[in-house]
Amino acid sequence: MIIGICGNIGAGKSSMIEILEKELGYIPVYETVEENPYLSEFYQDMKKWAFHSQIFFLIKRFDFLKRVDSSKGVILEDRTIEEDVNIFAKNLYELGYISERDWKTYLELFKTFSDHIPTPSGLIYLEASVETLKEHVRRRGRNFESKISEEYLKRLNYLYKRWIDEIKIPILKINCDEIDFVLNVNDRNEILQKVANFVNSLK
DSSP states (O other): OEEEEEESTTSSHHHHHHHHHHHHOOEEEOOOTTTOTTHHHHHHOHHHHHHHHHHHHHHHHHHHHHHOOGGGSOEEEESOHHHIIIIIIHHHHHTTSSOHHHHHHHHHHHHHHHTTSOOOSEEEEEEOOHHHHHHHHHHHTOGGGGGOOHHHHHHHHHHHHHHHHHOOSOEEEEETTTOOTTTOHHHHHHHHHHHHHHHHHHO
16 A cells, blocks of 8 residues: 655655654655756746746656555655645745646646556645744755745645645644654654554555
8 A cells, every 4th residue: 555654845754754664664665856956946946947846746756656566565655746736836836936827737747647646545644833844954954955935834834734634535643843753762652653553544
């Protein structure tokens, strides 16, 4: 089965996946952030590079999903294709960084893809305040992320809440303001148990 690991920039998705792979033997598939040739330019000039960057992520996500064999175990997807569309690309469109014409093209491409890809059996949503997100971003030290504004993170959090409230598949919510599964062993063990129980409930 496929489990989507969801959350804003800096929520802790990659760290969560690393822990679940090591402790529970789940199979990771990471987001191709470092491979995106537009990302550094995007954070310097969002309007110029927004469409290019989102198209890259959409194609890479589809490429993974069309090849995944979900019968081989529990596969962890680092951000879902639905997040790309309904949160990140939509945010850029609403901000005016993606034009109406490009937005329609993007949605047409997604609709064509969506007929050929599997839906996750469940989602693990890492919820975090802007303050926590900023601390996590600072901690991991990616230079291109240093330009992300607080307002940008706030908008993404708003869109995440709206999306999570609307979707119909099972969700495990983890409040990352209250726990630190990276640095706190007790928190990590608690989360591992919750995740294992959640995944087992989906089988």
